Amino acid sequence: MRIIAIGCEYSGVSTLIEAIDAWGRERGIHHHLDDHFTIPDAYHLDQTEQQAMLALLPAIVERFQRFQIVYHVRLLYRYQHILLGGFHLEEAVYGPRYYYPTINIEVREYEPDLPADTMLVHLKARPEVIRARMATHPHPHQLVPAAEVEEILARFAEEYRHSWIRSKFEIDTSELSPSQLLETFLRLSIPHLNPADAATRLLTR
Secondary structure, three states, rough: OEEEEEEEOOOHHHHHHHHHHHHHHOOOOOOOOOOOOOOOOOOOOHHHHHHHOOOOOOOHHHHHHHHHHHHHHEEEEEEEOEEEEEEHHHHHHHHOOOOOOOOOOHHHHHHOOOOOOOEEEEEEEEEEHHHHHHHOOOOOOOOOOOOHHHHHHHHHHHHHHOOOOOOHHHHOOOOOOOOHHHHHHHHHHHHOOOHHHHHHHHHOO
């Protein structure tokens, strides 16, 4: 599967792609997983490197993020099974708001270059649920302020609606445990599987 998972911080994006990755490994399916598009990339960088990333000038951050997106379009073709957390649509939401407010970007131009079987999953949750997760499981470098949750949820919903990716669906994670989230994804993804993935799914249940 080629999956792009998007959603407001604390909506469950990392939880889902890590669960899909673990599900795949149990069945001999190895996904390439990249969940490092949210600055400062706590996924790969140590504390010193994260601080250096946070200190970059806005124009350099925009260029770096743009180069990341182009590079990962290439990876979507290289790997049959790949999981991208956030990717270009997260950048459309977070970039102009938090990283480089004076720079205009256009990420939609990358979508015609994506493989036809790319799947887009939009995760969402009620604002009060997002804020409760913020309070109980705070991220080291939280990006979205609690007061802006409604607006960020709306922006992700807008980018999802306008996306040119054809295979797409939404999951409300408000009441779902991590295992239920995975089960929901596996069920809703079935109509969007390419023939090879559909055959693999039947063999690995």
